[in-house]
Structure formats: C-alpha cells, structure tokens
Amino acid sequence: MDRRNFIKTSLFAGAALCLDWEKAFAAGCRDRRVGKPWHGWKEGQFQIHFIYTGVAESMFLIFPDGTTMLLDCGDFDALARGEKAVPLLPDTSRHSGEWIARYVTRVNPSVTDVDYMLLTHYHNDHAGSDRFYAEKIIRDGQEYCLSGFSQAAEILNFRKAIDRCWPSYDDPIPHTADGGDPDTVEHIRRFYNYMQKHRGLEIEKFRLGATDQIVQLHRPGRYPGFQVRNICANGRIAFPDGRIKDLFEAKKTQNPKKLSENAMSLGMIFSYGNFRFYTAGDFSAKFRDPDGTVRFIEDDIAEVCGRANVAKLNHHGHNSMSRKLIGALRSQVYVSCVWDQLHNLPGTMELLSDRSIYPDYRIICPTIMPAERRASDGDAAWMKDVAPESFEGCHVVVNVEKGGKRYSVSFISAADESMTVRSVLHFKVAQDI
Secondary structure (H helix, E strand, O other): OOHHHHHHHHHHHOOOOOOOEOOEOEEOOOOOOOOOEOOOOOOOOEEEEEOOOOOOOEEEEEOOOOOEEEEEEOOOOHHHHHHHOOOOOOOOOOOHHHHHHHHHHHHOOOOOEEEEEEOOOOOHHHHOOOOOOOEEEEEOOEEEEEOOHHHHOOOOEEEEEEEOOOOOOOOOOOOOOOOOOHHHHHHHHHHHHHHHHHOOOEEEEOOOOOOOOOOOOOOOOOOOOEEEEEEEEOOEEEOOOOOEEEOOHHHHHHOOOOOOOHHHOOEEEEEEOOEEEEEOOOOOOEEEOOOOOEEEHHHHHHHHHOOOOEEEOHHHHOOOOOHHHHHHHOOOEEEEOOOOOOOOOHHHHHHHHOOOOOOOOOEEEEOOOOHHHHHHHOOOHHHHHEOHHHHHOEEEEEEEOOOOOEEEEEEEEOOOOOOEEEEEEEEEOOOOO
16 A cells, blocks of 8 residues: 555544654544534644635744734636636635635634734735736725735734835845736735725835744743744845855846846744744746856755755745755645646656655645646656645645644645535654754
C-alpha cells in the first residue's frame, strides 16, 4: 500500500500513522471532529486558515492571544481563464472578497474586528483591482470599487494595514515602471486613503528584518514563544543577524526599467515555541543580472528562512519552490492556494516530493487538486504525497496547540458555509527544528 492510500485508510479506519522525522510523528486518525462543524479557536492556539474560493489567495491568522490578521484578499475574473479555471466555491453568487469576509466572521474570535491586514504585493489575485469588482460606487468624491480587500472591508473592520511601499510607492522603483499592476496599485491607494480618512485605518510600511512590527496586541507578554520575523520585501532579504541583501542591486542601477512584482513580495516566518510557518507571497522566478547570469531568486531566500514545519508554496506552486529552498525548509506540510489549473505544476510537485532533497515525511495540501489535473497527472509519483482531501476543494486549517508542541491540519469543506470538517491530520513538533 502506498503512502497516499495508507493515509486514506488511516483517516477512515482509525489507524495511526507514526513516522520517525527527527523525533516527530504524524497521525492521520479518525478524529472525533470529522463530520462536524469546525470547532473554532481557543486562547493559546495559533491558527492559519487557508481560505479557498477558486479565485484568490487569502489566509486568516489568529495569534495565541487572539490578535488577528487577514493576509492577502484578492479578486479577479477567474472564469475568464476558461479551461484553466478551477471550481468557484461555494458558488458564483458573490465575489471572493465577500466570501472571504464571511469566512472570517465564522472563525474570528472578534467576529468582524481584524487587527492587521497585510498585502504581500500589488497583483489583483492578492488585492483586487479596479478592473473586476462587485460594485462601483462614489465615495469621497471619486469612484470606488469593491474588490478584494475593499469589498471585505464592507463587512470587516481593519485596525492596521501593512504594505510594501506605502506611502510613496517608489520602493525599489516607481510603481508605474515595475512589473506590478497599475490598476491594483491605484485601487489599493484609493482604498487606503478612504479607510484612513473615514474609518481610522492605521497604515505602515513593512519593516524588513523586524520582529517587533507584527505582534500580539491583545495580551502582550502572555505567550512569549510567539514571534513574527519579516524576512523579505521589495527585492531584498534580511538575515537573522541584521544583514540585508539586495537581490536586484545591479539591475536597479544598470537596467531599472522593470522588475518582477512577484519578487517584491513580503515574506515572514511565524514562530510559536518550536513550530515554524513560512509564507512569502509570490516570491519566485528566475531573473538575469546585467551580466547575463541567470539566478533563482528562491535560492537566496533559502539562506534566511531556516526550517519550517509548515510552508505555503510560493506563487501557488507555479514554477516556484527551488531545490535549495525546499532543502532549507524541510517541511512536513506544504499548502498551496490554488485558483488555476496551472498551479502546482508537475515540475514543482516533483521537487516537493523528491526524497533525495530530504528523506523525511511530507504531505502536500493544495486547496484543490481539480479533476482535470488528477486525470492528466494521476500516474505521477508525486501524487502519493498529495492529500486526497484536496480533490474536491477545501479550506486548509493549521491549528498549533498552546506552547507550539503539537499541531493539526484540518480539511474543511468549501462547498458551502457549514464549515464541515472532512478530516484531520495530527503532528508533533520536533524539539530540535
């Protein structure tokens, strides 16, 4: 029996999956929560909700003290992708910003109040834009589009926004010259201005290398093992010792006309006890230095990220996750936010599954592995590492228990808003990660 079938069997038969991963183990047992609505959050837990809509990337995080963050919230015309589109769930009656906000109110201990909103980079699938929206209205004397974050803000109350460029939008070069989306940048700028003036939104520029910008706000000091380290922004990466490496220094001085917006993404390491979570937006791609040298940008971030129990795939698993980065992360769980058939490309999946990079157990959890991809790639060796719960589309929730010694991964149905738990995997955190 291969690993994938073993996991499926253990989920429904109650068998334990015990693995020697440097003193760690995983168990895919018949959890008592399966078939019931999601149980929610308890103080002391750190939760990461990967929200599936079939349209955008979005994560909702609850810190151990109850501080909350919405990390990206996009919208675009996903159905225009035609055959490349994946199922939109629960249905097409609402735009993704509203579906995301409604999800947040179901799991948020503060219901509609959200402490942080963080936008990793200026692309519509992470932020929304003026090209695709639920409604266009006049606000503050100008047209204002409800799309992505701005639509979510019709339901949610954001306390502070963290942005890669605010307020000048010229880091590392003026946004009109880079590879970003001008409609998205202007959309976000209008949103910030309105929210700052009428809703009291605080806005800060992301501070590269900081460990004191994104913090627990509700009960400071009660959970000292929790920390957020800002590791990449605007084409630069920060080492733990304070050194900053500018990946595009040569290109900015010799050929500054265009830079990859994906490579400008904000990235962080969330730590809770010995537990580590890595996320870095769409930080990916090859690029050429002015002398013609081809470089893999993720090889650089591999120098600063360290190991992580759970890692979000860069760029939705599309031509991302270099061999060196995977070897640095050595993760047990990889999650990807999917809105296209071209996500989790075979080349990326082969690297994630490659035991020559590291031999330890891992499971890959796309928010969906659609039927078309299962048909085309069903015989691929890497499919044994894909969580079968992802076949129909699901929200993926990582729940780290108090103190960071254990965590679970729950798969929640995205077909409706019942929050029905489909299965749960349990993990113990290695003490020497």
